Amino acid sequence: MKVPFIDILRFENNFFETVTTKTTELIKNGHFVGGPIVGQFETAIKDYTKTAFALGCANGTDAIQVALRAAGVEKNDKVLLPDMTFWATFESVVNVGAVPYTIDVSKETLHLTLTSVKEGVEKFNPKAILLVHLYGWACPETNEIRKYCKEKGVLLIEDCAQAVGVKIKGESLFTNAHVATTSFYPAKVLGACGDAGGIFSNDQKIADTAKILLNHGRTGHYDHGMIGWNSRLGAYEANFMVESLKHLDARLESRRVVCKQYREKIKNPALKFIAPHSDVWENGYLSVAIMTPETRPAFIEYLKANDIGYGTVYPGAMSAQPGATAHLGGKISHGHAEWIAKSIINLPCFAYMKQEEIDYVVEKVNQFKA
Numbered sequence: 001m002k003v004p005f006i007d008i009l010r011f012e013n014n015f016f017e018t019v020t021t022k023t024t025e026l027i028k029n030g031h032f033v034g035g036p037i038v039g040q041f042e043t044a045i046k047d048y049t050k051t052a053f054a055l056g057c058a059n060g061t062d063a064i065q066v067a068l069r070a071a072g073v074e075k076n077d078k079v080l081l082p083d084m085t086f087w088a089t090f091e092s093v094v095n096v097g098a099v100p101y102t103i104d105v106s107k108e109t110l111h112l113t114l115t116s117v118k119e120g121v122e123k124f125n126p127k128a129i130l131l132v133h134l135y136g137w138a139c140p141e142t143n144e145i146r147k148y149c150k151e152k153g154v155l156l157i158e159d160c161a162q163a164v165g166v167k168i169k170g171e172s173l174f175t176n177a178h179v180a181t182t183s184f185y186p187a188k189v190l191g192a193c194g195d196a197g198g199i200f201s202n203d204q205k206i207a208d209t210a211k212i213l214l215n216h217g218r219t220g221h222y223d224h225g226m227i228g229w230n231s232r233l234g235a236y237e238a239n240f241m242v243e244s245l246k247h248l249d250a251r252l253e254s255r256r257v258v259c260k261q262y263r264e265k266i267k268n269p270a271l272k273f274i275a276p277h278s279d280v281w282e283n284g285y286l287s288v289a290i291m292t293p294e295t296r297p298a299f300i301e302y303l304k305a306n307d308i309g310y311g312t313v314y315p316g317a318m319s320a321q322p323g324a325t326a327h328l329g330g331k332i333s334h335g336h337a338e339w340i341a342k343s344i345i346n347l348p349c350f351a352y353m354k355q356e357e358i359d360y361v362v363e364k365v366n367q368f369k370a
């Protein structure tokens, strides 16, 4: 048997047919960018995430950039972000002319903590913080961090690229975020048939500004009140996601079952599975286990020999990237991000993974000898 790390083509019956029929209609009607389908998607994702305002844009990286600017981050402002995230989080700060400062994450929860945020705020006095929710979970101290940032007057922007569908105490993660962003890259839990992203807020002013920024700073057709971007959402991507949203709960549930089975059935002491905080409803984006920098290389060889795909999300700290050197304003490091980068392992996990595939992974992983 061969089990890929991810298979993004496992769709429901008739999903392809419905999408292609509707795509043909869009082409015939000349709806290529924007149009009614984009508005339809924005309403659907706003309802799904339970937010007041939702906007589609070109990708998840642009979403962070637009959100930073819309929230009030300007040139040379200091922005804190976790040292363990996808590079786009770091890049976005630099791309809006601000200065990135990395703070270390917890070795236990792999996310920022209130303590690490406080330490960063006291040391660097930033204008904003990018809180990143990884692996299909929510940062365990999200509510505490939100409250603290509000008290201190620090802008909090949440990178929810991996967190569509995630809930805290039964409530959508997006609902109480000041500004949140996501990515609809095809491999994310709600993927488009191309690049796409989303910006969410409960603040009308931020939403209005974001809408202007992602469409050339337009305040009228040829009136440009700001320097923005062309980051509009395409009609085909919107159409694809309108259909996907109808099946999203079922897709997430099938992913959650995979993560749960690994945690319950894999008993190999070489892997320590990490579960989200008990208040958090995960979306099943990734299965996460921690090994050690010493045991992981042999395990990876073993997975390859057994035709099992894997991920190491992410294999490096942000502050250690060659591209970071020229831009990093400062960092607080305890070596955790580097250690996680060398110890993390992600087993195959995707929507509609077959039980026999899950069983094969469980059996092989249990047989591995460190």
Ligand SMILES: *Cc1c(COP(=O)(O)O)cnc(C)c1O
Binding pocket: 059, 060, 061, 062, 085, 086, 088, 089, 132, 159, 161, 162, 182, 183, 184, 185, 195, 196, 197
């Ligand atoms: C995927 C991702 C992004 C970037 O999204 P793109 O759509 O690829 O630009 C940003 N942050 C995190 C945490 C991501 O996982």
